[in-house]
Amino acid sequence: MGIKITGVGSYIPENIEKNSDFNQHLFLNADGSQISSPNSVIVEKFEAITGIQERRYADRHLVTSDMGAFAAEKALTDANIDPETLDYIIVAHNFGDVKYGTNQGDMVPGLAARIKHTLRIKNPKCVAYDLLFGCPGWLEGVIQAQAFIKAGMAKKCLVIGTEMLSRVIDKHDRDCMIFSDGAGATVIEETEEEGGILAFDTASYTFDEAYYLYFGNSYNHDQSKANSYIKMQGRKVYEFALTHVPQAMKACLDQSGLDIKDVKKIFIHQANEKMDEAIVKRFYRAYRMPEPENITPMSIHKLGNSSVATIPTLYDLVKKNKLENHVVNKGDVVIFASVGAGMHINAMIYKA
Numbered sequence: 170m171g172i173k174i175t176g177v178g179s180y181i182p183e184n185i186e187k188n189s190d191f192n193q194h195l196f197l198n199a200d201g202s203q204i205s206s207p208n209s210v211i212v213e214k215f216e217a218i219t220g221i222q223e224r225r226y227a228d229r230h231l232v233t234s235d236m237g238a239f240a241a242e243k244a245l246t247d248a249n250i251d252p253e254t255l256d257y258i259i260v261a262h263n264f265g266d267v268k269y270g271t272n273q274g275d276m277v278p279g280l281a282a283r284i285k286h287t288l289r290i291k292n293p294k295c296v297a298y299d300l301l302f303g304c305p306g307w308l309e310g311v312i313q314a315q316a317f318i319k320a321g322m323a324k325k326c327l328v329i330g331t332e333m334l335s336r337v338i339d340k341h342d343r344d345c346m347i348f349s350d351g352a353g354a355t356v357i358e359e360t361e362e363e364g365g366i367l368a369f370d371t372a373s374y375t376f377d378e379a380y381y382l383y384f385g386n387s388y389n390h391d392q393s394k395a396n397s398y399i400k401m402q403g404r405k406v407y408e409f410a411l412t413h414v415p416q417a418m419k420a421c422l423d424q425s426g427l428d429i430k431d432v433k434k435i436f437i438h439q440a441n442e443k444m445d446e447a448i449v450k451r452f453y454r455a456y457r458m459p460e461p462e463n464i465t466p467m468s469i470h471k472l473g474n475s476s477v478a479t480i481p482t483l484y485d486l487v488k489k490n491k492l493e494n495h496v497v498n499k500g501d502v503v504i505f506a507s508v509g510a511g512m513h514i515n516a517m518i519y520k521a
Contacts, residue, residue, distance in 0.1 A: 171365030171520070172315045176250070176356035178243025179485040180236045181472065182225040186335075188212045188346065197341040197388040204343070215346050220442025224349035224473025226335040232266035234280045236352035237331030238287040240481075244327065245288075248356035252290045256323035258297040259314060260284060260331065261306025261477040263510065264399075267336040272396055274337075284329065303382065304438050304509025305371075306330060306477040307353065308517060311505075314357040315366045329354040330477030339398035341388040347440070348399070349473030353481025364500065364520030368425035370417045371515040374409070381405045382510035407444050410508045415451040417516040418506050425518040429456040431502045432464070434487070434495065438507035439469035439479040448506070466495040480505055497521050 192208045204211060216222060227236060237260055245252055260281040265274030281297035302309045307330030314326035334348035385400040386392070414437075422429065435452075437445050445465065453460045468483045475482065484505075486492040497503060499521055506516040 173365035176248025179482040180239035229269040234283040240352040240354035244354035259310040305507035351475035351478040370421040433501040
């Protein structure tokens with residue numbers, strides 16, 4: 170018996186925003202002064218550090234819950250289950266439904282309720298709730314789903330990560346180039362097969378670190394103070410992630426009883442290519458091993474950072490053979506790991 174991902178799906182918006190599209194932006198420092206470097210240099214340095222070449226923005230008529238429903242439909246079809254048999258719908262996001270032209274999130278009703286409505290599920294015993302946990306939200310939702318199943322409270326759960334970051338960015342902040350839109354979804358259920366979720370580790374560091382990512386005013390001080398945008402202390406986030414994410418990955422691998430050599434793939438939150446590479450290297454260094462080639466699939470170059478959607482989208486791409494040179498076969502051991510606002514981290518060992 171194993172609690173496994175039996176279906177996966179994603180929604181990747183069609184609108185491509187290339188790095189060159191930011192050449193016309195007025196980038197400012199936090200104090201409102203203009204950055205001295207030309208935009209071409211700013212963009213070049215950004216790509217060298219993050220690895221991001223382009224990102225996806227959703228169509229104007231769509232909102233976050235729409236993308237989540239699209240991904241959910243694909244996951245349910247992939248799992249070949251009747252939506253009416255779902256016990257839980259867990260939707261990870263951070264900003265609610267943000268309509269085009271605004272940056273105000275609409276969370277009443279919650280996105281899980283909206284997605285259940287869109288899927289036309291009648292069963293009132295299918296409980297739908299939202300999970301706000303920063304970028305690690307989707308993975309935390311999977312951890313909660315397996316807990317419900319293990320406790321006998323559920324048999325089938327739908328876990329969705331969906332985010333519309335393009336509408337909560339400050340266009341005068343060069344960090345805006347990191348963020349994108351998208352959604353990923355997974356069906357979690359108990360199966361007769363062995364494997365599935367073997368171990369996990371979660372932690373919340375809030376004493377000093379809670380506001381490394383936060384909502385703040387535009388760097389353009391002429392804009393209304395009533396509007397807030399996503400902000401981050403990039404260096405602190407980077408240093409935090411490099412310290413704590415490898416520790417979480419090692420903790421749950423050791424808990425699983427498996428050997429480091431058993432790991433075939435690492436699905437890590439796609440936030441920054443250099444950061445992700447450093448995290449994986451530190452993880453293997455803890456076992457006094459070099460990082461194997463081709464161990465970490467990457468989607469960030471073309472899709473950017475879509476927060477809670479990055480890992481399920483990445484897993485969907487690999488499972489559907491849409492990412493060159495990466496596959497997950499039955500029986501393969503993989504690690505999922507994420508870090509984000511809170512500051513929260515989590516990791517999970519999974520046997521496909």
